[in-house]
Amino acid sequence: MARAWITDLWVKDAVVDLPDGTTTKISPTSAQLRALKALPDHFRTTRYGQGQRWSARWHDPRTDKPRSRAFTRRSDAEAFIASLEDDIRSDRYIDPSAREQTFAAIAEAWLASKGRIKDSTWRRYRRELDNYVLPKWQHTPVGSISRPQIDAWVLQLRDGTAPHVFDVNQHIKTTARTPAKMAPAYLGHIVRSTFGGAIRYAVAEAIIGRNPLANVELPRDEGDIENDLPHLSYPDIETLADTAHELTGRPDDELLLELLAYSGPRIGEATALKVRDLDPDNDRARIHRTWTVDREGRRKLGPVKTWEKRWLPVMPSLMRELVKLTAGRGPDDFVFTAPRGGPIDGGNWYTRVWTKTRTNAGLAHTMSVHDLRHVAATNAIAAGADVKLVQQMLGHKDATETLNTYAHLWPDRVAEVIAAVEQRRAEALRAESRDAA
Template identity: 40%
Template sequence: MARVIIDDRWLKDSADGTPPSTAAARALASARDPFKAKVPEKWRSSRYGVGKRWRVRWLVIDDEGVRRQKSKMFDLLTDAEEFAAALEDDVRRGRYIDPDGGDKLFSKVAESWEETKIDVKDSTLLRYKRELRVYILPMWGKKMLREITRGDLQRWVKGLAVGNYPAKLPGKRQPKPLAARTIRNIVKVVMAGILDHAVENKWILDNPARAVKVPKAFVKDDDMVFLAIKEVEALANAAASVGRDVDGLLVRFQAAVGTRINEALALQVQDLNLKKGTARIRRTWTRNLDGKMELGTPKNGEARTVAIPDFLIPLLEQQIAGCAKDDYVFRAPRGGAIDDGNWRTRVWTKAIKALGMEDEGVTIHSLRHTYASIAIANGADVKTLQKQLGHATATMTLDTYAALWPDRLDNVAHAVSQAWESHKTKAKDKTEVKKDPKEYEQAA
């Protein structure tokens, strides 16, 4: 940003280049009515006596990289000089904020933020757009940035938690208390992301949403459903009965491998290495901005290799027999990919109802939770489970399934005690080494 300039809008140099005299400037400063001040006409500008006298101006680079002039008007020179000094200090310290930035409408800032989201999946952007449209804009869309305070945001969060908030919900649905995880996504991801964008563009100094407290998302055992193996088998058989054999295989695969449903449905024959008992998870089905399904990278953006239990190998070999390498492993009746939405309606829901489990909270994702519970019960460590499930971090795995790991504090204490006793025994053996014969002679 260029230097800050203060202009006198009322006085100018004369035609021959002579600047206003000190006497003329003093007369203008002391006069209540500028038109009664003894200022010769040659030094009066076209704006003389109209509006505020002093203008502070400076250059900024806008979002498109174009240099634009900004300005602010003042009645008194002292106020203009104070503003200019503060502005220059902010520039030097990297704290410059557009004085008019706070007047920007939040809805316009949100639009600008959306345009920067070119590094996220379409499905993620769709979720951002929905949370913005349904929960955020009804509350904040018509407010200016400077009107959004930490206190107001905190009260809004409380409203989201108890079901008291403005919302644009479909049909005649009314607002209801939102889950802690949903509130965190709305406030700390979307709302805070938009305000971060405003900070980055120097429209506001800091982001009030970052300091707001949101409900902590606890993952409880009763929030997830874990099935016994016999229940998985019953579901698989029911799915095969209302659908086809491949539907039963899909249920077993989900519960025994732990992939996400759309990762399994994106598997091609070439992704399987049944001799090694592995599958390469390199793609997943996701929805684009038009709401249509398309293939993309897995959730955390990275491909991974997962282990397949031995009992599934012959079933998968039978499923892919005679198939081309680019055929889908789990195929629709006509050979194409299975749409997870259609599969839920056509197979999953019917299988759940056939077993009388419709009120037990069992979802397709419960099969993934079931895999995790079986793996942990049989000795899987955090890092191994993280890789199999495709979590971004081991912390995420722990946060989700920590309660499933058995309490082994007594075992750990016993192992540490044994190590300590072993060390003490070795140390004692070293101190009891027989004395040198010469020492015995001297003692005699």
């Protein structure tokens, strides 16, 4: 096992000559050590009174190289050595100097290691690091980050008072962007996913020994989900679709809106559909690609996640309209096209069609395009769709995600089951009574 010891950098043993011509070493007495300022010169090292007095020294168990760390007080050095020896015995040894690396260095190494994530995910990590995480932690030694510090930062993020740095694009805005109170979901991603990703990387690479984020409690979204879920009736959807057609004069916009509201694809998935993805015989469309961005922010087509590959159910009446819309096009042409040709840009469609349609129709005033997924799900559930069907329709990873969002929309089924149980009970009791008679 590696040795660990403490060295006094200010005081040394003195070599004295004896009457018989030999030499011997003598140590300062306890009284001399207590009166350190009056310590005789022959007990003083060349570093006497300079810097920190105590040096904890050991051999790195992985490289066998000598290491050291200085302390002002001997008690601190002793505590450090005790902890170090315990870590070495338990095979938990971590180079103490590694803990002194700045969080910024660890975060950049973590992000550079993410070779399998989508470019759009990389851009989100990059944006959150630059906007919120690095302004707070970039110069902090990663080994000094504690839970109380993280707790305080979480409160600042929630209240909109956390350190931040936003890019200023004068072509878009002439006033600087300021942070607002942060929604729990967004806060959770910044803390758990982005900040937490770098911290977990440091633990995995034996840079720090424990995760200070492990027991941090984040704010919960306490909104009333039953009332927060957006909803549109069938007449409302048709009014919005008709208004979109009147606004642009293009069936593409009307049918895209209907597909979003009735079948629930994401806007990037819907606008990535090609003619060959339509299956009119089975009233469905194949979802296996989506619009995303590369690391420079340029739009590109990319694959959806594995569990999001699916066949999207399409109403027969809507499928017939989509077939008409794409008549004469090649299999690799897009189903929905922009006014000047080519695919529709989801962000552009939001501004050009959706916001104006909401205003002109007097409906869905606060709804985003993504909210139409909730509209599709709530109407499907009301029509009798079970959990598995809604999960597959929306491309959720598992039924848990679906239930977490929509479980309250299946309350009547419980009443139906209880009513059926009561009916069968009554029938069984009547039959028993007749047999007894």
